[in-house]
Amino acid sequence: MVHGSAILGRRALLAGLGGWGAAGLAGCATVPAGRPALSTLPAVRAEMDRITRVTVCLRPFRAAGPRMDVETVGDKTVVHNYGHGGSGWSLSWGAAEQATAKALAGGARDVAVIGCGALGLTTATVLRRAGANVTIYAAERLEKTRSARATGTWSPDSRIAAEGQAAAGFPELWEAMCRTSFRTFQDYVGLAGSPVEWSDRYNLLDEAPAAHAPPPPGVPHFASYIDRVRDITPRMVEVTGQDNPFPVARARKGASLQFNVTEYAHVLMTDFLLAGGRIETRVFNAPGELTQLKEPVIVNCTGYGARALWKDDSVVPVRGQISWLIPQAELHYGFYYRNVSVLPRRDGIVLQQVGDSEAFGYNDDREAPDLDETRTAVATIAGLYARMVPRAA
Ligand SMILES: Cc1cc2nc3c(=O)[nH]c(=O)nc-3n(C[C@H](O)[C@H](O)[C@H](O)COP(=O)(O)OP(=O)(O)OC[C@H]3O[C@@H](n4cnc5c(N)ncnc54)[C@H](O)[C@@H]3O)c2cc1C
Secondary structure: OOOOOOOOOOOHOOOOOOOOHHHOOOOOOOOOOOEEEOOOOOOOOOOHHHHHEEEEEEEEEEOOOOOOOEEEOEEEEEEEEEOOHHHHHHHHHHHHHHHHHHHHOOOOOEEEOOOOOOHHHHHHHHHOOOOOOEEEEOOOOOOOHHHHHHEHHHHOOOOOOOOOOOOHHHHHHHHHHHHHHHHHHHHOOOOOOEEEEEEEEHHEEEEEOOOOOOOOOOOOOOOOHHHHOOOOOOOEEOOHHOOOOOOOOEEEEEEEEEEEEHHHHHHHHHHHHOOOOOOOOEEOOOHHHHOOOOEEEEEOOHHHHHHHOOOOOOOOEEEEEEEEEOOOOEEEEEEEEEEEEEEEEEEEEEEOOOOOOOOEEEOOOOOOOHOOOOOOHHHHHHHHOOOEEOOOO
């Protein structure tokens, strides 16, 4: 039985915002919901006519966790690296390190990587840094992949496995991947164009968290591993009185990494090509077609595409939609409020409905945008700022 506040905390964490643990609520001073607040923060301009695009992405969820085993196809060694759920960006460097060790274990120096999303490009980069000759074969390059339609926040255990269904040893593997990734992301902080940066995050509540029902039949409870790495990111702390800049009863504040994916993708692609990596556009319709490649070792980073290519029905789509507002350079904070997450990326302010249960988007493969969802998210955020008194000029 999962406690309601644990689920709320988990969902907030999925948005990279940290949760309201039961301990955090105990003794917390409340103020009436709806009180006006003197805003000390620049406002998000949440208006429908400032939406520049609406995109949909499918998280490649596997109850057992990502597929990272090694298989033989004809005379090829295939290292799998797909199915990273809602954590593909966050775990990418750690997963790349694991796949690289397996790919080079037999002494091969020529390696093919299938896929040019978050996993394919980081895996190809780590292989290249290890001295391998690497060619990426992919239907789409990064900017056209599902990875380019992700939220872009540090969310290393978002929909990464189902509670009680992950393979033995996966929590330890997850922790190793998570720590490697986190360390590697720091190398991209501070670069021109801010491919990766830290931003403040708030988790806002109008009232005490409502108890959530357990997931409906057929929807797993997603595993949570974040407690294993509490030491690497700042803790969320309660902010009260003048320190709470929002007109809500309860606010917690922390900080997290954000990935400004447009610039980050550009840096990753440029670095890989400058280091001598190659990219070829190619579509594979069945595993057997991989035997046509010249490389003896192949890393399969096809993400949700593996469901069709490898006929792997264990890959379940978890739909998520992002509505992009015109960027505002003055914004350096994100937040989670009434099931909407807001992230102030340099390439657009990312608005996303995250739903009120773990069933939201589960097994939903619709990739067409739902504009009602966008209107609801915009109205929710506009409503929050409507209750705030702007700063004096
Ligand atoms: C709404 C949403 C928000 C998210 N937010 C975050 C977040 O904030 N942080 C985070 O860490 N993760 C997030 N994720 C998860 C993340 O986006 C995924 O885990 C990640 O994109 C998976 O990357 P990938 O490289 O495995 O797959 P993809 O990005 O799908 O790339 C697959 C590659 O394989 C190629 N390919 C596939 N099939 C074939 C084929 N048959 N032949 C040739 N090429 C093929 C594709 O062309 C592409 O190049 C989010 C996901 C969603 C849906």
